[in-house]
Amino acid sequence: MQFVGCIDGSLRKRDLKRRLTSPPAPILQKLPVGGARRLKDRREEAIVRQFEQQVHSELQNQHQQCRERFLNRWHHIRNLYAVISEVMTARTEASSKLKSKLPLPAAGAPSVSKGPTEPLTPAPLHKLTSMAWLIDVAREFRQGVATHLVTIPKTEIVFGTALHLSLTSARTSQIASCLRGVFQAFQQQPESCTIDYRELLSAIFVLDRWREGEKKMVARWFHEFAFPLAENSAAIGDMKMAIRGHDLQRMLFTACGDEMDEAKMQPFVTELLAAMTQRGRSYIAEKTLWDYSDTHPKLLETIKKLCWKRLTDDTRLDFYRDVYLHAKERFIKEDARVRIEKALSIWRTREPRHRFARWKVFVACRKLMRSGDAHFRACSMTKLVRRFRQNRQRKQEMHAMVLTAEKHRNSSLLRFTFRPWTLFWRSMQLIHAAAWKRSERHDVHRRQKRSWSSWSTFHEQAKVRRAYCEKTATAFIACRHQKILRSSIDTWLFHKRRQKDVAAADIRGRQLQQDLWLQEQIEAESAQMEIEDKLSAAVAAKARASAEKGRRRSFIEATDRVHANRKLQKQKEERIQYKANRERTAELEATQAWAAIREQVAAEVRSTTLTWLDTRDAKDQIQTEANRIFETDAKWIRNELNRDAENSAKILPKGCRWQVFLEAPHGIVTRKLTKAFYLNTVTYEKYWCDEVVLEECEGIAREVIVQRRIDEAVARLNEKQKEWDLQRRQNIAATRIQMMFRCRQARLVCRRIIRNTLIKRIDPRSGQIVYFNFNRPQEIRRKPPKLIGSDEPLIPIESTTWVYRQDTHGAGYYERLDTGESSVGPPDHYMLCTRCSVYFVTRRKTSSGARYCIGCYANSRYASRIEASAAEKETEWTKMPVQPANCMICRNTLADFVCTDCKHDATCTRCFNAIHGRLAKNKTHAPPIHLVNRVSVA
Known part of the structure; x- marks a missing residue:
């Protein structure tokens, strides 16, 4: 600007504005513009594209949130429906209670005598749960809104008008909050402030009219x-x-x-x-x-x-309870009907038996009377006369009772005939009264129908007319606004064009003097741009190289992880395969051993049973079994084999040498003509079932008895095998549990050792977290041991505040991790290591009071372990956090000095002067270490 002022002293800020808005000079148009675009412009375009992507992703997130709220709208709809239904139900109950307190009219329906209380019956399934307020809200929406899109104030007005409530009061705040939640759920576009009330009404209909x-x-x-x-x-x-x-x-x-x-x-x-x-x-x-x-x-x-x-779950539960009550009632009725039919059948079955028993008693009595002696007949005659008299008396009494019964029967018949007639007469009266009321209501409805139809037609026409008027007025206003705006813009453009022409004519003369200066400035800027482009290219190349190194490093790490995982997976599969083969081999050996034992037991039982069959008890069993086989019908055997060939085990035991087979159809022998036969599976002897004799049955019976004893022995052996298998599985399970417990215990011990031997540090050069080993100071790990697992956050960290760092040139400085501030020197009141004087103190030796950093502490322990036979105990050292040191005397002030002769105690200025200035022997101590430095914080 000073240079421009030298050319023309009268150049002002207004002239510069005119120059910026004027067309370019001819000399500038002739300057060559070559080469690629500047890296700065490309970076700016990349930033613009990045911002556009961020805006696009934010819009997508907003649309996704609206979509999620719309999918979760049913929670808000249920709350709104429940709250409004509760309020309206309470209002209806209160009004009904108020009406019940009013005196009843004199001219009412005739009173009907109340009968006995009937048992409670379930509600009918067709009973609706519709609420009247929903019809009012729907009607208010249709009549009070011109379009189907409504805002939240309009929605609140419609609900308040339909429900006769004020949604701004404190009592209806819950309804208003539920309504706002429903409105937000149905708001499908983030920038729109309207919803479609038809969707809201349809959703509420789902909850209200689901029956x-x-x-x-x-x-x-x-x-x-x-x-x-x-x-x-x-x-x-x-x-x-x-x-x-x-x-x-x-x-x-x-x-x-x-x-x-x-x-x-x-x-x-x-x-x-x-x-x-x-x-x-x-x-x-x-x-x-x-x-x-x-x-x-x-x-x-x-x-x-x-x-x-x-x-909701309560609604579905009520529906199922209703269905259950109806089913229960039907079941009770059906059970009563079945019981009555069963009692009737039992009565029909037992009545003839009782009559036959009475006939037998009568015959026995008649025989006894005929075979009695004269005395018995005389006594019987006397008793008979007495009984005749009693019978005559009973008949007289019965005749009187019959007359009384006829009298009561006639009266009951009269009542039975008169009661339906009375009921019919009463029903006709009620029917006439109901018809009269219905005709009155019909007449009222018929009179109101014409007015209601005219009113609805007028309302629809008014609604259409209002929408048409709104549309016409909006179109007229928009057209008028466009015309006025177009006229204003044309006038403004003409004015600006003339103003630019005047300014261009005024400035064109001065611009000719500035072209030379502008050309020099452009050349200087071009040179500066070339320098910036080179620097930008170097920075971009460095960033690409760094990204490529990071990509290669991540690729190598990913490859190592894949190889390690594959190796671990292969080892795991080999271990599993080895264990499975070992288990399979053990099970196969056990199966073969039990099979051999089973064959040996069968042979021993057969030999023992054959020896026992020569005894008398065995002969009785043989005879019994032979009789059973001999008496078995051949047709029954054939039918059983026809029905199921595997049913031969019911006839002869399975595994017996003698088995039952069915002849195969051949030639003229059809399936119905086939016969069953016994076959010895060892000697292949064959006996037809319908031609077998008792001697042959005895031979079959001997084999049956032998096979039964073998089956019993094998069953006992199978039980022992099951017990042995159970014991073996229990031992294997116990061994595995013990191994798992020991592995878990070993893992816990190893993790505790790792936590006690490793510590997290910040690498001074890279700033990354490394893992330092106390026992081996020369070892630094980038990753913790895999055995630590999920306990990695439990490994202690050296410092969470200030740490020592080094820049790219090797110069050291201190950086605070939580705030990001840095300092060339150590921060105030923080103690440094006695040996290296670089890192912060983390350990203190109890005997001498010397304070070491974590590296010097590990080196001293390592050296003492190499020089001496026994290492130093951990109890000789105490841990110290990296934080501002407090005074050892007053405990309230931050420390300013550290005296090496006083066991490295840290004291404030007042306490240090009080101790070292009062005692003569303390005046000869070495100079203290200052903890307050002039730190340049960046």
């Missing part, structure tokens, strides 16, 4: 989203209604709660939209939708399942 059925539910959704195809289709039930294609997916996705539910409904939406496109329409008529639902019943089934999933 009406899926078809009626779809009809309610359709009528919410539908529009009339003709001008006279103002009625909701008119079949000339249709739904637009872009509203179809919203309607069918009403009951969906996640993306899986939407995927189930998407095929139906696609097919309906394809059918609409084929017909060349932009809407789907109601008849088309119902025809599609009839041909695709899976649509209504899917909607029913989705609506059922959206209900």
Whole structure:
């Protein structure tokens, strides 16, 4: 600017502004512009692209959040429905209680005598849970809103008007908060401030009218989203209604709660939209939708399942309880009917037996009377006369009782006949009264129908007229605004154009004098840009080299990890395979051994049983078994073998030398003519079942007895085998548990040793975390041992505040990890190591008081372990954290000095002067180490 002022002293800031807005000079247009774009421009473009990507990702995140809130909308809808239903139910109960307290009218229905209290019966399944407030809210939305898009204030106004509540009061704050949560859930676009109230009403219908059925539910959704195809289709039930294609997916996705539910409904939406496109329409008529639902019943089934999933657990539990009560009532009735039929059948079965028993008693008595002597007959005659008299008396009494019974019967018949007639007369009276009231209501409804129809027609016309007026006014205002804006812009452009022409004419003369200076400035800037481009290229090359090194390092580390994991996996698979082979070999040997034992037991039992068969007890058993075999019917054997060939074990034991077989059909012998026969599987002797004799049965019976004893011995042997297998598995399991416990204990011990021998440090050059070993100071690990596992965060760290660092040239400085500040010298009040005077103190020797850093501490222990036979004990050292040192005397002030002759005690200035200035022997101590330095903090 000074140079420009030298050229023309009258150049001012206004002239510079005019020069920046004026067209370029001809000499500037002639300057060559060659070469590639500047690296600075490319970096700026990269930053712009990065910001655009960030904005795009942020918009995507907002859309994703809106999508998640929309999928989780059912929680807010249930809360809103529950809160409003509770409030309205409480209001209805309060009004009903108030009406019950009022006096009843004199002219009421005639009182009916209350009968006995009937048992409680379950509620009918068709009973609805619909709430009246939902109808009011839907009507208010349709009448009070011109379009289907509403804002949150409009939604609150509609709900407050329909429910007769003020949502701004404290009592209805819960309803307002629930309504705002529902509004946010249905807000599918992050920048929009409106929702579609039709979706909200359809979702509430799912919770309110779920008992009406899926078809009626779809009809309610359709009528919410539908529009009339003709001008006279103002009625909701008119079949000339249709739904637009872009509203179809919203309607069918009403009951969906996640993306899986939407995927189930998407095929139906696609097919309906394809059918609409084929017909060349932009809407789907109601008849088309119902025809599609009839041909695709899976649509209504899917909607029913989705609506059922959206209900709460309490609603579903009430429905199942209702079904259970109905089923229980039906079961009780059916059980009573079955019991009555069973009692009737028992009575029919036992009544003839009782009569036959009485006849036997009568015959016995008659025989006894005929075979009695004269005295007995005389006594009997006397008793008979007495009984005749008693019988005559009983008949007289019975006759009197019959007359009384006839009298009571006639009166009961009169009551039985008169009561239905009375009931009929009373019913007719009630029917006439109900018909009279119904006719009165019908007359009132008929009178109100014309007024209501006229009012609804006027309301629809007013609604359409209001929407048309709003649309026309908006279009007129927009057109007028465009005209005024266009005129203003044209005037402003003309003014600016003339102003630029005047400024250009004024400045063009001065610009000719500045072209030479501008050319020199451009050349200087070009040289500076070349330097900047070279520096940028060097920085970019260095960054690429660093990235390539990092990529190679990460690739090598990933390759090493893959090789190590593969090696560990291979070793694990080999161990598993070896253990499995060892287990398989042991099981095979045990199986072979038990099989050999089983064969040996069978041979021993057979020899013992053959010796025992010559005794008398054995002969009795042989005879019994032979009789059973001989008496077995051959036809029964054949039928059993025809039905199931494996049933031969019921006839003869399985494994016996003698077995039963069925003759194969051959020639004229058909399947019905085949016969069964006994066959010895060792000697191949054959006996027909219908021709076998007793001697042959005895031979078969001997083998049967032998086989049974063998089976018993084998069964006992199998039990022993099971016990042995169980004991073996228990021993193996116990061994494995013990090994697992020992491995876990060994892992815990190893991790404790690692925690006690390793410490985390900050590498001075790289700034990365390294692992330092106390026992081997020359070893520094970049990674902890794999055995530490999840206990890696438990390894202690040298310092969490200040650490020692080195720059690229090897110069040391100190850096604070938590705040990022750095210092050339050590920070105030922090103690450094006595040996190296570089690193911070972390250990203190108890005997001498010397303070060492972690490296010097490890080197001293390593040297003492090499020189002496026994290493120093850990109890001779104490740990010290890296933090500002406090005074050893007053304990309240930060330390400023460290005296090496006083066991390296740190004291503040006041305590140091008090100790070393009072005692004469303390005045001869070495100069103290200052802890307060002039630190240059960056």
